[in-house]
Amino acid sequence: MTALAEGSVLGPLQAGPVSRTVLALFAGASGDHNPIHIDTDAARAAGLQDVFAHGMLSMAYLGRLLTDHFPQRSIRDFQVRFTAITPVHAVVTCAGRVTGITETDGTPVASLELTATIDDGTVTVRGTAAVDLAENGGPHGKLTENGRNKR
Amino acid sequence: MPLPQSIIGHRSDPVTVTVERGRLSFFAGAIGERNPVYFDVAAARAAGHRDLPVPPTFLFGLALAGPGPFRWLADLGIDLRHVLHGAQGFRYHLLAHAGDRLTLRTTITGTYEKKGGAMQFIDRLTTVHRHDCAHIADLTATIVVRTPPAPAP
Numbered sequence: 001m002t003a004l005a006e007g008s009v010l011g012p013l014q015a016g017p018v019s020r021t022v023l024a025l026f027a028g029a030s031g032d033h034n035p036i037h038i039d040t041d042a043a044r045a046a047g048l049q050d051v052f053a054h055g056m057l058s059m060a061y062l063g064r065l066l067t068d069h070f071p072q073r074s075i076r077d078f079q080v081r082f083t084a085i086t087p088v089h090a091v092v093t094c095a096g097r098v099t100g101i102t103e104t105d106g107t108p109v110a111s112l113e114l115t116a117t118i119d120d121g122t123v124t125v126r127g128t129a130a131v132d133l134a135e136n137g138g139p140h141g142k143l144t145e146n147g148r149n150k151r
Numbered sequence: 152m153p154l155p156q157s158i159i160g161h162r163s164d165p166v167t168v169t170v171e172r173g174r175l176s177f178f179a180g181a182i183g184e185r186n187p188v189y190f191d192v193a194a195a196r197a198a199g200h201r202d203l204p205v206p207p208t209f210l211f212g213l214a215l216a217g218p219g220p221f222r223w224l225a226d227l228g229i230d231l232r233h234v235l236h237g238a239q240g241f242r243y244h245l246l247a248h249a250g251d252r253l254t255l256r257t258t259i260t261g262t263y264e265k266k267g268g269a270m271q272f273i274d275r276l277t278t279v280h281r282h283d284c285a286h287i288a289d290l291t292a293t294i295v296v297r298t299p300p301a302p303a304p
Contacts, residue, residue: 025181026182029177030212031220033220060207063207064182067206068186073246076242078241080238081238082237085235
């Protein structure tokens with residue numbers, strides 16, 4: 001595992017474009033069936049021009065960025081604010097940066113800042129995560145480092 | 152009309168749901184996940200998991216598994232179409248896996264308004280426990296309710 005330090009960068013991880021198919025599949029898979037994300041008629045009835053992506057889809061992409069770099073059981077905390085909507089067809093770019101590493105009860109914990117940005121430059125999600133670096137040698141960590149294969 | 156402070160402490164009916172492998176694979180596909188640990192049981196086991204792990208944000212949707220997941224909004228007189236997701240947080244205690252039976256309990260923890268009442272906020276806390284009472288995670292959500300401008304007279 002590459003040594004992490006303040007300023008270490010995660011990503012970028014690019015996802016999308018967020019098609020209507022992606023929104024339909026995410027609605028079914030996540031359980032969030034709010035029609036504003038999947039039904040253009042409902043979006044127009046609410047005064048919008050079109051459907052827009054679930055904020056949680058972008059948070060899920062940020063989750064992928066985290067689990068691409070850390071074993072999931074080492075992730076202690078993951079917080080975001082949704083700062084702008086993600087329109088249909090947007091490409092989402094996720095990035096992270098280590099803002100500090102502190103010892104908590106003898107355990108090194110990395111603090112990260114996270115962003116999701118769409119192709120017009122709008123930042124749609126800002127967040128933070130805390131990752132327990134003592135957990136990083138676990139089996140999942142080795143797999144995410146070495147065992148990934150492509151579908 | 153501001154939401155009454157009396158909604159603080161309101162509890163939704165608990166949701167108990169068994170995490171299904173198929174649903175986790177479906178979720179992995181929908182978010183473009185490429186790490187087979189999240190959709191291939193053999194890969195998950197080879198990585199030391201007892202089954203497919205529940206990915207970091209999946210618990211959010213499990214809270215919507217009950218009947219009428221948005222009914223609590225309607226009960227408050229809020230039109231779902233005026234609702235935005237303002238913020239979401241997860242504090243993780245223990246990793247959950249496919250096959251786990253989880254209970255999610257949601258409580259309204261705060262409400263306030265901004266922009267002279269044009270935007271109202273509702274904070275909710277959802278605790279997640281496994282069937283053996285192990286504490287899996289705590290979720291916090293901020294819901295933003297946009298009050299549409301009054302129609303012209």
